[in-house]
Amino acid sequence: MSINKHAYQAIEAVVGRNYITDDPADCEGYRSGPGGYESGTGYERVMTKIAGAVVMPRTTEDVQKIVKICGRFGVPFVPYSTGFYGPRSHPHMEHELIIDMKRMRDFEIDEKHFFITVQPGVIYSQIQQECFEKGAYVVIGGGGAQTSAVANLLNDGWSPLSFRVGLPQRRILGMEVVMPDGEIVKMGSLADGDDPFWGEGIGPDLRGIMRGYTGLLGCLGICTRMAIKTLPFQPEIPKPSGISPETALQLDPKRVRWINFTMPSLESIEQAHIMIGNAEIGGAVTKVPVFWRAIAKAECKEDFWDLWLKETEESVSNFFLVRVLLIGYTSEEQMDYDYHVLCDIIEELGGKERRTKPSDESWFKNADSAGMWLMTGSYVSVDYVMDTFTQAFKQGPNYRDLKAKYTPPLMPDCKDLGWFQSCEMGHLGYYEYLIYWDQREDTNGMDQFYVESAKMNIENGCYPALLGAHQPLYLTGPAYGPGYHEWILGLKEVFDPQWICHPPLPLAHDEFVERAEWMHEVKNWETPEEFPYPEKLKENMRLEK
Amino acid sequence: MSVIDKKHPERYDTPKEPFALDIENLSNFVYDMQHCIKCKGCYWVDHTYMPGMKHSVRCPSNLWKEFDSYGAFGKMRIGLKLEKNEIEWTDHLLELIYADPLCGACDVGCKRNLDLEVGLTLEALRVKAVQDGAGPLPVHKDITSDILETGNCYGAKKDRRAWMDASVKPAEKADIMYFVGCSSSYENTGIASAVTKVMQSAGIPYMLMEDETCCGNIIFSVGLVDEARKIAEKNVEKVRKSGAKVLMTGCAECYRMWKVDYPKLLNIRTEDLGFEVKHFIEVAEEALTEGKLKLVNPVNQRITYHDACNVSRNCDPWEPYEGERGWMGTVEPRLARRRGRHGLYEQARTLLRAIPGIDLAEMPRMKENSLCCAGGRGTKQAFPELAEFAARDRLEEARYVGAETVVSACPWCRSNFSETAEKDGEKTGVLDIAELLAMAAETGEK
The missing domain is CATH 3.40.462.40 (FAD-linked oxidase, cap domain/gating helix)
Structure with a gap:
């Protein structure tokens, strides 16, 4: 297993030997499933692989260097925050690198302007308590208090507390993203300095590329920092009570x-x-x-x-x-x-x-x-x-x-x-x-x-959240576009021409339908004879078979 | 036929799988390992109690080294491979399995929402390591030899009762038998003296065990169940013969061994031991409530209480279980899961609050959310850097709430905190609750 030896050594030089591993037991510890969200499904059995290596960066610059090294050596990678989102947040290729973001847990709160700025290792319950203490609250997504706020807002973000500000994308005020080629892009109002009060920045709202209606599951770069809107609360801090499990x-x-x-x-x-x-x-x-x-x-x-x-x-x-x-x-x-x-x-x-x-x-x-x-x-x-x-x-x-x-x-x-x-x-x-x-x-x-x-x-004629990377793109794309799939694939082509960022997303579910025989009987939509992967990815997929 | 079977006899035909809560066969826990959902309830403080960005983790192992493989959720996945013999034992794999104080944080965290037996699975992984000839670690083998040879885990040759001075007056025969334990007999002798002083102050007669030897905590914890069972048989028999109604310990590790792991090893219920198992804080709290124990001497300190794992989340009574798992994972007969509800959370606090002058400050991680100091169950001996790391983190938390002294009900915690504090030049004091009670208790005997 492992990843390209030279890539491994180069990444080790970035983060230090304590924060990268290709030990089989460590990699096994990152296995998708067999339990968990969407686990035990055919998608998991067919599409997920054990990571070749795992690295834990600390800073955006670490992430940038790692991504550039991956690009140089053609190492596929997937960003991973808490790993709760089941098979779709785990490797889909052999020799893939998990970039585990849990050490990135910087947190800042601007109580006056009601926003926080967090890295991907920060989870909702931590944020909520910090907000409570400043007279604010945050919408904890249904995914749970244990999820990374960054990951959750990139892909989901709804819960009953969405009543007042329902669309999760509107709660993202700014993002700092390491793109698949290693360039750092700042989006939303983070594009204009470091004062993410507004959701919109200069030019088109690029948050849509990263998240859109729901996310692309890490196949267009890695969000390393996000500014999130909080809501005013009342001043009494709710008090915890009880002994587990009755808390x-x-x-x-x-x-x-x-x-x-x-x-x-x-x-x-x-x-x-x-x-x-x-x-x-x-x-x-x-x-x-x-x-x-x-x-x-x-x-x-x-x-x-x-x-x-x-x-x-x-x-x-x-x-x-x-x-x-x-x-x-x-x-x-x-x-x-x-x-x-x-x-x-x-x-x-x-x-x-x-x-x-x-x-x-x-x-x-x-x-x-x-x-x-x-x-x-x-x-x-x-x-x-x-x-x-x-x-x-x-x-x-x-x-x-x-x-x-x-x-x-x-x-x-x-x-x-x-x-x-x-x-x-x-x-x-x-x-x-x-x-x-x-x-x-x-x-x-x-x-x-x-x-x-x-x-x-x-x-x-219903408009579901699970478009794009969550369902076969060639099924949903033409229906919700028209040409939604072409737009998504076009973005992938522009920003990640090598498809090294969590391949084969955004076509992973399409790939699953092709690979899983029991899915053929429900497939009644058109797909191209060959998916538009770059040659190198096609070759790797052939080798894996 | 269960309600489920009656309602849906034709629709679901999940075969029933026999299983038992028997750590000597890892296969018993395949369902549990397969159904870990990676929510990391085992890692984080119960979210209801989440204190914010600081002090938010209750798993010392995964706080020490942050790869998922060090967390219970990672080990559940690795365990599945081990169960099928599809992964080789290596030094690193042994570190993953043994660099863990089995503190039970993962078990109660998981069982807040689910019914998975994480704690037992981790024990079963160690038994598997031993069965495969890979475990335990060399230092654990040395300790085991010491225990079997000298009757104590230090390999000390001196008299186990050397701590006793003239003021210690056990009865020849009493309802309560005080099991002193290795740490209080040899290393933390002040605790043994303090326990007896408080007992005498409250006028509660107690006897000591004749030829007391180690409870076998480390031997059991590292997976040497056959050796541990022999110790359990011998010790239980001694208490039964003595006629004692209560076996009292002043050590949290001994307490868990007697109350939970002896019954587990002997395949009996805790209540079938033939005597009650109590920690000193239970006896003292009862004495306080009954007015026998009078805490009259002021101790003017701001303290914080560290819930030792084995008098808190790890000490629900044991009940053997054999049954079948069927449709949707339901089991028959009904299984009363051990969720950590029966911890001695309030007893210690009641006692501490009753001491004049004490200002009790709670740390953010308290009760079942406590961060284990990683000093017990053979962890410190094999991974001193983990134990120091966890103790340091906890001492910092004590400082964070302004405590002058950390108080615990376990000599292993006391040693680990004291040694780490001393090494770091840390000014925070460390005491066992018995020592604090002895300071406050009315002097003289009843």
Whole structure:
């Protein structure tokens, strides 16, 4: 294994011998899966490889030098922050270098102008506490408190806290990126000095190239620094309490409260989202999958199934709950006013307030996405849809019906409609569909479902988040472009003509469909006879076969 | 037939796999290793308690060396290869497996959200190293020889009761048997004296074990389970014969051995030992609550309490388990996972707060989020630089909260902190909780 010997020595000279390894055991420790996000899938089995070496740079200049060395010796590399994003953030080629960013953990906060500047080794829960202490908060992505804020915002970034500033790309104020050729580019307002107050910089907004609607998973360079918008919070710092696993943040109910409401119908939930958004109150409005409630109540996996299997399709389809977060941003009086407005809305819609714990277990600081693996051992969010309210809302039944065809291997969920929430104060609907399975089963159906969901979105005219690198580019590109795939491939050609930055992305899912026989039966879209890889990459791929 | 089977008899046919919580067969933990999701709950402080940019990590090994392979999540992946014998043992691989104090931070971190047996897997990896003829490390073999030859882990030839002076007055027969342990018998003798002083001050009779020898903590921890089992059998038998109702330790490592690992080695439940296992802080706290122990002498210090792993997250009682894993990974019969809930978190704090003049400051990493000093379980002997690194990090944290003294309930922590502080010219004081209680306790005997 390892990487090119001369490249290794040159990189060792940059970071020192303690921060680079090609020891087989160390590289094994970086294996994608077999557990984790999207793990145990065909994509992982077919597409991921053990790293040839791992390096841990400390500075942007280290990264720049490493990338240039990789370019000189043709060593493919993938940036890696926390490694939580499953197979797509792990090597896809033999002899590939993992550039592990965890030592890059500089953090600065500008409390006056409400932004932070971080390196990729900084995770959300760290940021959240630092923000709390300065009267601010940050939107912790659903990916979890343990994720790198940089990586999460490059690829994802949604959560119930997105209610006020929903589009994650709008929270990126600036980026410093080492491009695949080793050049350092500053984007957003970081392009103009070091004062990233605004999201836009000089000229076109280059953040779109790195992230776009969702990310390119590190195939267009490495973000080494990001300025991120924070939001004003109230002054009381939530206090942690309890012994694990029963830990929670205690909230001051005069300033922060989660409140659950039982609603009479699905339509009333949709209306509640719209009306609360229109009233411009609150910090989050969400309808979560019913089985999440069972996860929250369960002591263990077996408990979950005991609870969940008491449910029926009828009981789940008749359970209507809206969860609202109120924040007294400016005062107790404002909180009181918002509460009364909220109660008026709920009353008008025939809803009823339920007793709700005065604490936060899941979103402010913990975002315990790890709990998603409790039920079955394997999980992926098959799609996120950001669209008009009506369009996003109708995706629930669509996914429910499609999923039924693939259950099993997917877990029986009593036809739950998934997760829905309001973003941008009700101007956008967010829909996320999560699937769960046991990776020890035959999971081919899961792989097919993933691609079938993209086809369903195209057919229904829904705008999903998982475009580009997450799905076959030749499937989604022509549908969402036109020519979206050509634009992406054009960018790749311009900025990474050697395709050394996380190859074969952005065509990795296309490649998977070609390589995995069980995917051929669902492939009904056009692809070129040969993917437009550079000759050297083609040769390496041939050698690997 | 389970509820699941009844509801979906035809749809899911996952074969049931037998497994046991038996660390002598790594295959028992394949499911756990396969289902690690790399969330790094094993590494970070519980996010609810995350203190910010500083003091945010609770895994000493992965803080010391930052490649993923040093974290539990990395070892889960390596473990799968070892289970299939698909990776060769090398010196470096042995370092990955042994440069780890088995402090349980990873286990409680994982079990906050999931049901995976990370702690047991790490123990099983060491047993596997021994089974394969690769482990333990040379220094561990030397210690084992010393224990088997001299009955103590230092290889000391002197009398184990040399610490006792005239003021120490154990009873011939008592409900409580005080197991002193190697460290307090030879190295931290002040702790043994302090424990007996407090017991006598509270008027609680105690006896000592006749011909006390090492509890076998290091032998067990490095994977030598056969040798450890023999020690367990012998020691348990001694207590049973003595008629003691409570086996009390003043050492966190001994406490975990007696309460958790002896039952594990003997394949019995903790409650079936035939006697209760208590740490001194439990006995002292009960005495305080009952009014027997009076803490009257002021100790005017700002202190902080370091939760030693083995009186906190590592000491839930043991229960043997054999069962089957089936659909969606569910197990039958029901398994009560050890999640670190039964740690002695409050006992020590209650005692410390009761001392007049004490100003107790909590460190950001406390209770189940505590950073292990890496001084125990054979870690310091094999990797002194890791133990120093972790102790240094913890001493810095104590300074960060303005503490003059770090207090713990484990002589191994005390030694590691003291030695590191001395080496660094560090001014922060180090005490065992027994020593502090002895200072504060009413003098004279009841």
